[in-house]
Amino acid sequence: MKFCSKCVLPDTFPGIHFDEHGVCNYCHHSQLPDQERKQEYIRAFEDLLDSVRGKHSFDVLVAYSGGKDSTYTMYQLANKYKLNVLAFTFDNGFISEKARENIIKMSDLCGATSLIVRPPFPKLKKIFQVAATKDLYSAKTLDRASSICTTCIGHVKAIALKTAMEKNIPLVAWGWSPGQAPIASAIRHTSPQLQSISHRTVRDKILENSNELKSYFLSDEDLKIPQERWPINIHPLAFMDYDEEEIFKLIKSLGWEHPKDLDPNSTNCKLNALANYLHRERYNFHPYAWEVAGIVRAGGIPREEGVAKTTEDESMPMVKYAADVLGIDLNK
Amino acid sequence: MESKQEQLINFINENFIVGRGDTTLALQADQSLLDSGIIDSTGVMELVMFIEQQYSVKIEVDELIPENLDTVNNIIRLLKTKNIN
Numbered sequence: 001m002k003f004c005s006k007c008v009l010p011d012t013f014p015g016i017h018f019d020e021h022g023v024c025n026y027c028h029h030s031q032l033p034d035q036e037r038k039q040e041y042i043r044a045f046e047d048l049l050d051s052v053r054g055k056h057s058f059d060v061l062v063a064y065s066g067g068k069d070s071t072y073t074m075y076q077l078a079n080k081y082k083l084n085v086l087a088f089t090f091d092n093g094f095i096s097e098k099a100r101e102n103i104i105k106m107s108d109l110c111g112a113t114s115l116i117v118r119p120p121f122p123k124l125k126k127i128f129q130v131a132a133t134k135d136l137y138s139a140k141t142l143d144r145a146s147s148i149c150t151t152c153i154g155h156v157k158a159i160a161l162k163t164a165m166e167k168n169i170p171l172v173a174w175g176w177s178p179g180q181a182p183i184a185s186a187i188r189h190t191s192p193q194l195q196s197i198s199h200r201t202v203r204d205k206i207l208e209n210s211n212e213l214k215s216y217f218l219s220d221e222d223l224k225i226p227q228e229r230w231p232i233n234i235h236p237l238a239f240m241d242y243d244e245e246e247i248f249k250l251i252k253s254l255g256w257e258h259p260k261d262l263d264p265n266s267t268n269c270k271l272n273a274l275a276n277y278l279h280r281e282r283y284n285f286h287p288y289a290w291e292v293a294g295i296v297r298a299g300g301i302p303r304e305e306g307v308a309k310t311t312e313d314e315s316m317p318m319v320k321y322a323a324d325v326l327g328i329d330l331n332k
Numbered sequence: 333m334e335s336k337q338e339q340l341i342n343f344i345n346e347n348f349i350v351g352r353g354d355t356t357l358a359l360q361a362d363q364s365l366l367d368s369g370i371i372d373s374t375g376v377m378e379l380v381m382f383i384e385q386q387y388s389v390k391i392e393v394d395e396l397i398p399e400n401l402d403t404v405n406n407i408i409r410l411l412k413t414k415n416i417n
Contacts, residue, residue, distance in 0.1 A: 014350070015347065015352065025346060029343075029382070031385055138369035138370070140348050140352060140372050141372045144374065181377070182374070182378050182381055185374070188393060188396075191394070193397050194373065194396055197366050198373030201373070
């Protein structure tokens with residue numbers, strides 16, 4: 001397999017081609033923000049925080065998985081920016097025990113109120129089974145993440161949005177790494193129309209297969225909410241300095257512990273290894289390749305480490321553990 | 333020199349279509365990008381970044397609506413309102 005000489009994307013990645021130096025077309029199109037642009041975002045971000053701080057029951061809902069990036073994001077918001085945080089965790093039934101301890105410990109440290117939502121596992125099991133075996137989402141969506149991860153994050157986005165609206169929380173924060181979402185969306189007030197389309201895209205696929213999960217999503221009627229009631233999505237890691245090693249160093253100094261029972265791309269979820277394994281089997285590229293490529297371009301990790309993260313075989317005991325829980329036969 | 337329509341179609345083809353699913357269908361300038369699932373929510377922002385950089389314009393929050401971004405023709409119309417011809 002050939003890899004881009006600059007990032008980590010392999011020659012099996014959809015639409016890829018390389019120039020004479022082995023650099024891929026996605027590297028040529030990537031638009032990395034310079035320090036000046038990052039500073040512009042930081043100023044706008046701080047103005048936004050000043051405009052909402054202390055005016056609501058919570059200043060911000062943080063989508064908090066207990067993993068490295070969302071822990072770092074929550075810590076920055078609570079500690080540096082002095083926000084009152086509601087730490088929302090979606091329990092998909094596969095949270096590592098160590099991650100669960102981290103969620104409690106770090107929420108306490110940040111003075112955050114922890115809200116853990118766990119749908120009945122049999123309902124989730126059913127949709128994860130479907131996601132594991134069918135192409136549920138658009139091809140482009142599956143460039144960025146596995147079908148199982150997209151299903152899970154679809155629930156997280158929907159419940160986060162519903163909760164923020166119900167509790168009148170003005171901001172919803174995400175720990176997206178620089179490779180997961182473009183800086184253009186980092187603090188931009190997304191239009192309700194686009195948010196509605198985005199919500200429906202994933203919601204409809206999930207509900208077509210498991211309508212019993214509908215209470216976790218916004219209905220078409222709900223989506224007609226006036227613009228001023230939509231929370232603003234923020235993902236500050238797009239413009240903050242992002243160095244994975246430094247992030248680990250900081251959060252470990254705060255008491256966060258690295259779960260040992262996970263694959264190299266997750267710091268909280270025991271389903272991830274199976275999700276990655278199935279995606280690679282089906283599409284012949286790693287579902288984290290796009291994200292890791294973005295992190296490498298942004299200087300968050302060395303390229304060699306990125307290549308290792310996206311080529312290393314999954315631990316088969318971890319893959320089998322999740323497959324057994326979901327009742328999936330890996331030989332089919 | 334490529335027209336704006338060609339530039340936009342080439343960008344969308346390369347980043348969202350080629351190598352994914354049925355690539356025998358050519359993207360039409362009036363084809364919905366969102367309803368067809370060609371572009372997802374993250375993709376919309378990538379497209380916005382491309383437009384802003386390529387044509388040196390700023391797309392404002394209230395312009396982030398399907399009427400402006402859902403087809404190549406809509407994008408060209410939006411650019412015309414910004415005097416990009």
